[in-house]
Amino acid sequence: MNAAPSGMVNGATAPALATSTASPHRGAIRTPGLLGVLSVVLIAAGVFSASCRQDVNEPAAFRFATVEAGVSHNCGIGEDATLYCWGSDAGGLLGDGLPLQGGHRPRRVAGSERFSAVAAGRRLTCAVAVDGVPYCWGNPVGEPGDFVSSSFLPEPAAVPGTPRFEAIDARETVACGIAAGGALYCWGSNGFGQLGTGAAEAECLDPGGIPNPCHPEPQAVVGGIRFTMVSTGDDYACGISVDSVGYCWGRSAFGRLGNGSLERRASPTPIAGDLTLIGISTGFGHVCAVAADEAAYCWGYNGFGQLGIGTADTLAHASPLRVEGGSVRFRSISAGGSHTCALATDGRAYCWGWGDFGQLGTGFHEDSHNPQAVVSGLTFSNVSAGEAWHTCGTSVDGKIYCWGRNEDGEIGLDPVETGQSAVPVRIASP
Numbered sequence: 001m002n003a004a005p006s007g008m009v010n011g012a013t014a015p016a017l018a019t020s021t022a023s024p025h026r027g028a029i030r031t032p033g034l035l036g037v038l039s040v041v042l043i044a045a046g047v048f049s050a051s052c053r054q055d056v057n058e059p060a061a062f063r064f065a066t067v068e069a070g071v072s073h074n075c076g077i078g079e080d081a082t083l084y085c086w087g088s089d090a091g092g093l094l095g096d097g098l099p100l101q102g103g104h105r106p107r108r109v110a111g112s113e114r115f116s117a118v119a120a121g122r123r124l125t126c127a128v129a130v131d132g133v134p135y136c137w138g139n140p141v142g143e144p145g146d147f148v149s150s151s152f153l154p155e156p157a158a159v160p161g162t163p164r165f166e167a168i169d170a171r172e173t174v175a176c177g178i179a180a181g182g183a184l185y186c187w188g189s190n191g192f193g194q195l196g197t198g199a200a201e202a203e204c205l206d207p208g209g210i211p212n213p214c215h216p217e218p219q220a221v222v223g224g225i226r227f228t229m230v231s232t233g234d235d236y237a238c239g240i241s242v243d244s245v246g247y248c249w250g251r252s253a254f255g256r257l258g259n260g261s262l263e264r265r266a267s268p269t270p271i272a273g274d275l276t277l278i279g280i281s282t283g284f285g286h287v288c289a290v291a292a293d294e295a296a297y298c299w300g301y302n303g304f305g306q307l308g309i310g311t312a313d314t315l316a317h318a319s320p321l322r323v324e325g326g327s328v329r330f331r332s333i334s335a336g337g338s339h340t341c342a343l344a345t346d347g348r349a350y351c352w353g354w355g356d357f358g359q360l361g362t363g364f365h366e367d368s369h370n371p372q373a374v375v376s377g378l379t380f381s382n383v384s385a386g387e388a389w390h391t392c393g394t395s396v397d398g399k400i401y402c403w404g405r406n407e408d409g410e411i412g413l414d415p416v417e418t419g420q421s422a423v424p425v426r427i428a429s430p
Helices: 031-047
Strands: 066-067 073-078 081-085 103-108 115-120 124-129 133-138 155-158 163-168 176-180 185-190 215-221 229-231 236-241 248-249 265-268 277-282 285-291 296-302 313-322 330-335 339-344 351-355 368-372 380-385 388-394 400-405 420-426
Touching: 066 115, 066 380, 066 388, 066 400, 073 115, 073 124, 073 400, 081 115, 115 163, 124 163, 124 176, 124 388, 163 229, 176 236, 185 229, 229 277, 229 400, 236 277, 285 330, 285 339, 296 330, 330 380, 339 380, 339 388, 351 380
Parallel strands: 277 330
Antiparallel strands: 066 073, 073 081, 081 103, 115 124, 124 133, 133 155, 163 176, 176 185, 185 215, 229 236, 236 248, 248 265, 277 285, 285 296, 296 313, 330 339, 339 351, 351 368, 380 388, 388 400, 400 420
């Protein structure tokens, strides 16, 4: 997941080429099935596109500007700065004031605020209003409780004690925001130093023994570094400074901090390699970035080939490795749970890593150890790899498409009817 100053989104209708042949269990035989093979053949032959149909009676005016994929829910911002979410509503993640009523059609977030940035976390959703005020809902960091308690927030609530933000990102128990001028603030849990305050702290526990944040109000990240981008993990974070240097801090499991070490850091530490970076994104066990020369780099865990280096392994890769993308040049990148997706300079989307649920969008339910083009014929303005089993992207004409697992309607299909799709599915217009 990652956050950069401003950005937005839009969507439209129903499925096109959904397949549901892969087993939901890791390690099962992964085959595309007859429909999946036929779809790929027909797309390649130009018989039809993998993008969705345009219903004749569908509203054509609404356009999305950006989309952010979470674990099992997504949020998109319209070009008019309205915010919509869909998928799982566990703990009030959709923010529409109707807790535990998820669905496969976008629903507008409650209130009259307009938004410029959004982050779809595992237990919470956060967004920045156009006036710079940050809001969170679900189980916001700093609020004790869990999905089954009554403490979650079903609609946006302003984050206490904050400056005005230009960007925001959030995961499970940590969130970070960039203020005007590049000052970085983080709040939530700090057991591994993921707030970047210079020291780790013991976790707070609620009465049920669930880890909960010790800092409900944003804390200034130490070092005096000015940032242009921030991306949070469950217990670590990374960012890019105004001079294009990459930094990470927090827990360094699998070498995720990218500094050549497996030791935790409680303050921003430069990423190895002297790379000049223009984009960075944190996944569950790996991190990826795009350099100024439009090459992509990844580091950390590579059990499913999510580093894109042509192989899979269980080693801890603690320094950046160049993605084997051939002649493809990249504009942005998004690290998911166990897969990675990136946007090429020509607007095509590429994905690699774990693909059992079709989250790579190749038409097949299988892993890939190097970038594979998403089968769609679409040109995207952004792409977001979900933290679990799906991916979403915004096309240049303001529509949102998603692919992968559909357990909670996150890829826009009725989950009762279709469990997954290995090709992009168009999301219905609000």
